[in-house]
Amino acid sequence: MRFARLGPAGDEIPVAIDDGEVLDLRSLTGDISGGFLASDPGPDALVRHARAAGDLPVVDRADGLRRGSPVARPGKVVCIGLNYRDHAAETGADIPTEPIVFMKDPMTVIGPDDEVLVPRGSTKTDWEIELAIVIGTTARYCASEDEAATHIAGYAIANDVSERAFQLERGGQWDKGKSCETFNPLGPWLVTPSALEADGLDPNALSLQLRVNGELRQDGSTRDMIFRPAEIVRYLSQFMVLYPGDVISTGTPAGVALGSGAPYLQAGDVVELTAEGLGSQRQTIGAA
Structure with a gap:
């Protein structure tokens, strides 16, 4: 469903x-x-x-009707960085031995087709298509991936929009580059694990594509993740309590502007995202 x-x-x-x-x-x-x-x-x-x-x-x-975020305001948005081998390589980073964890302001969550705003002073607003996990039941200290999977309500597309200068050049605090207004389009749907399975799909092997102004920028698959979705939930539950409605963004494949050399986003650009079994998003970029 x-x-x-x-x-x-x-x-x-x-x-x-x-x-x-x-x-x-x-x-x-x-x-x-x-x-x-x-x-x-x-x-x-x-x-x-x-x-x-x-x-x-x-x-x-x-x-x-307008499509809103499929989850009402989450309590928290937890993000995993450098979770695809090709993305780590394009940014020159080492393959992480444990998930890299940062938080994103939940107020960034908007609908999948809502306008994304380039912040004032921004020179490097970037895109990131991601598989998002939505938590369904409270998770603490999960002992296995199988146990962690029982706490997953479903999956959605997230665009983890990022301002790279704010993220990397303004004190080294990732949250500053991730928490600008409108920086987390989510949806259009929350797709339950049983619905994916009924369609013959596996969250560990979903294709992901992102286009900017019609040009394909990201073309990946969740099968290339370093840490699988259920393992991410298990891992995070050792450090924080995950509550129903919380959102976890699980990382992005190669093709972001930061690593590829493509132009960063500007007002007037159009970003389109699709994920196998999870639908599509389309955002027009505006100016704050």
């Missing part, structure tokens, strides 16, 4: 997309929030039971 939030910013409708129908979930939940994701039985079971009972109306003209 796929979950989404449709409508104007701040007034989105929680929906499920199942068997080609867009179902209004407001009789079940006010939003796609941590509380809904952690519900018992799980959100899939809740939706199927309510649908069978005829309690979920179909959303009219859903295709015409």
Whole structure:
């Protein structure tokens, strides 16, 4: 099943997309929030039971509605750096022996098609297509990847937009280059593990592509990750509690401007992202 939030910013409708129908979930939940994701039985079971009972109306003209982030404001956004071998190589970094962890301001999360703003003073605003993990149940001290996987509600596309001068040349604090306004388009859907499996897809082997002004810049696969999604959840749970609705961005493949020499983003550029089984994003770049 796929979950989404449709409508104007701040007034989105929680929906499920199942068997080609867009179902209004407001009789079940006010939003796609941590509380809904952690519900018992799980959100899939809740939706199927309510649908069978005829309690979920179909959303009219859903295709015409704005697509918001598929998760209401997460408690935290945790990011993994240099998690693809080719990306580490293009930036001249050593292959990490443990995940490189940094945090991103949750207020950066926007819809998948919302405008991304180049910050004031920016000269090096960059793109990063990433597989995002959304946590479904509280995770502490997971003992194995199998245990960690039980805490994953689903997956989405994230664009980990980054200002490289702020990140690398202004005191060496990555968070400064990652937490500018609008720097985390997310969605369009939260796709559950069971939905990926039903489509014959594996989160450890999804293709990822990103284009800028129609030119292919990133063309990778999650099979090239150094640390797999479930291992990332297991690892992070040793250092912090992961709560329902938290988002984890798992790193980006080669092809970012920082390593490839491509021009950095400017107002008027268009960025398009696609990920196998997870849908697509399209952002126009503006100026703060």
